[in-house]
Amino acid sequence: MAESRFGAWGRNPAADAPQKPEGKAARSDRIVRVIHRPGAVQTEIRVGHVGVPRLIPDFHAVSVMSAILGGLFNSRLNRKLREEKGYTYGAGAGFDLRRGPGPFAVRAAVNTEVTVPAVVDMLFELDGMRAGPPTAAELDAARDYLVGVFPLRFETPPAVVGAIAGLFIHGLPMDELDQYRPAIEAVTAADVQSVAERYIKPDELAIVLVGDADAILPALEGAAIGPIVVDREELPAPEASANA
Numbered sequence: 001m002a003e004s005r006f007g008a009w010g011r012n013p014a015a016d017a018p019q020k021p022e023g024k025a026a027r028s029d030r031i032v033r034v035i036h037r038p039g040a041v042q043t044e045i046r047v048g049h050v051g052v053p054r055l056i057p058d059f060h061a062v063s064v065m066s067a068i069l070g071g072l073f074n075s076r077l078n079r080k081l082r083e084e085k086g087y088t089y090g091a092g093a094g095f096d097l098r099r100g101p102g103p104f105a106v107r108a109a110v111n112t113e114v115t116v117p118a119v120v121d122m123l124f125e126l127d128g129m130r131a132g133p134p135t136a137a138e139l140d141a142a143r144d145y146l147v148g149v150f151p152l153r154f155e156t157p158p159a160v161v162g163a164i165a166g167l168f169i170h171g172l173p174m175d176e177l178d179q180y181r182p183a184i185e186a187v188t189a190a191d192v193q194s195v196a197e198r199y200i201k202p203d204e205l206a207i208v209l210v211g212d213a214d215a216i217l218p219a220l221e222g223a224a225i226g227p228i229v230v231d232r233e234e235l236p237a238p239e240a241s242a243n244a
Helices: 002-006 059-071 076-084 112-131 136-154 157-170 176-185 189-199 213-223
Strands: 031-036 042-050 091-095 103-111 206-211 228-231
Touching: 031 213, 042 112, 059 076, 059 091, 059 112, 059 136, 059 176, 059 189, 076 091, 076 103, 076 112, 103 112, 112 189, 112 206, 112 213, 136 157, 136 176, 136 189, 157 176, 206 213, 213 228
Parallel strands: 031 206, 031 228
Antiparallel strands: 042 103, 042 206, 091 103
16 A cells, blocks of 8 residues: 555765664763752663663564563562562662663652662662573563563554564564563573673663652762762742832
């Protein structure tokens, strides 16, 4: 149908040739940036760096690793920050896989007074993901979840179209969807540790905290997790009343 209507259209020779998307970090070292919100009772936390594109050979291992780290309800981050510490209603992490490198991010919202302990726990879990393989229970839970929810991605016609479009967008083979479940099931604990070591980069993290800087700075400085930059929005001076 598209060919019958648009097939005669020619490419404009003056148009730029297609460019491969690139993702490059503004800096390669760790930084902590605090966006000051006076009186905020909670802090929004984002910890991350430039990630990887979708078209990588170890995509399935990355999917399993992300689920173990922060994609499941019983992921390492959610267990630590929600179940064990009670810092948040939920914490998660993962890679946004695009045609070019998308972001890797850990995210949570916590009460102001536990901002720094929550960040320290996040960094601990990132280091732990790289330090050793997951347990058999973690690996089974992640693989079972990803395999189990896979059919739900095709419940509606738009979802089917979106999945097929993704093959073209990312330059994937037409049997990619057929191979997804066996590829997930084949991921090993060693594969998970390998991609964690390769793609999680603790020394390049940008740690962004949106909250009350005055309340969290003393503990943040004491934690010594990286150089700190505080952004304070200059508020306009109140106008004099008409009766003054």
